[in-house]
Amino acid sequence: MVKGIVLAFLAFAVFAWGDAVVKAIGHDLDPFEVTFFGYLIPLLLSPAFMKSGDRLSDLIRWKRPWPMALRVFFISVTTPLSVMTFTRLPFAEAFALLFLMPSLVTVLSIVVLKEKVRWRRGLAVVAAFIGVLVIVRPGFREFLPGHLYAIATALCGAGGVIMGRMIGTTEKRYTLIGSVFLGTALIAGILMIPGFIWPTATQWGLLLAFAATAFVAQALFIVATIYAPADRLGATQYSQILWALAIGTLFFDEWPDALALLGIAIVVAAGLFIFAREQTLKKNPSQAAPLAPPEQLGTLSSSLQSE
Template identity: 30%
Template structure:
């Protein structure tokens, strides 16, 4: 997870902000590809007649393969990273992260991909409210207004009264709420824990925790399903690394707009693989949500410059599935 290495050429290096943008776009692409693979695994494409795999079991395979890929990194940080006096907080952070993952994987399995991604853009609004109500951070009128406008974007996408509202449509928003709580735990942990410790415990705890719900829906996977599960885990790890490096290269307010490239990427994947075409209201609502979230990121960056604090932005992505 270190950001010391780079795939950029040394001869004519890009500026740090541009590198951050490239890393963020790469992360957005890999997250979109991962979501497409989750849908493929869930709809039975790789099951050889066994039927689609339940999202809870997909989440377990995502975690176990991601943990396997990260073991060398975890081994290097293990001795130092395991030192903590806040094990209970690490556990709750992992529990909320798993809840977000289960809701999100279910949303990807049952909703149009673009709609699920657009609704999941609401994470910053829940995080803003939680930071004010739980952590006691000062959130002034401008950010509250942006938060309200962001949730208006959700209403535009869902259109209550014009289309039938189903419980499944709430899954990406509920996942966003759990992700935001996970981010709040990261902010709290960052006040006393090293970044390596935060990442280490999240990955060590997620795999056994995700096995519990997976056992209730378990069936033995086929070899193609195991291969797709490995692909999902590799996409997740690589996307998180790129996301973290993006934060290391540039200010959050400068690179967060590029995170919303997930929507066009996933729209293309949904069209090519599943014949899904997002309606105009999904795009309009997503634009409202993204605009409000970008404004919140800019305001938070300005506050951070005026009152420096420990930076947890790079690690907060671990709340994302």
């Protein structure tokens, strides 16, 4: 168990540094171009996730085509949206808004899955939205496009989670992981054409670093699930906010003010409570919706794949 938790913490640390690389690329490259090259290499390396009996054709051979297609779409568009988020907002603030995703999952589970949500989780959802208001402070500070991109990323990530729950355990692990790499590279590859610019040597280095983090972090999390149940590792994702605060301060000279820190704390606390509450309800299957394995769910940026 301990080894799995340590590996999960390490995986999300790598994810956080990958997002830092994206922020370092900045506005120099089209976000769809960044996404394409960032996922092309993981796609080429995805056979490393294959088990005995898996085939390359499993990437597009789906047992439940419509839920899988929607899952791939939702998760695929989260990365370019998150790229636009990280290049337009302070690092920690961007992460905090992306952590709105668990609350949106709860809302969507009511609408789509007809799940019954009791008052405790309902209050946590309300608290998360209050935290977002504290961070954004509409009417007191400028509402930036990055805020909209962050909320859209969280919403699409939540959609990916809901589709993962609908799919259940019907698809192979390689199908679930590789199809996201394929879908993301394909969608981004098409959308990057109008704004394509050939990267410089420095940009190539950053793109390769981003691709490496996407693959390595996913692999670390999968290894972590060998040593600990996947649903016990979800809370480790919130360690990313600590990395975001440290990286933003040390490398991007970003210093969140007191209200921003308060809002971040509220959003993270609400997300952790929702996670803990779902774990409690899971002990009583009649009260909780089934949770899919991590490779079936959507992230925050690249890490949505490990939620």
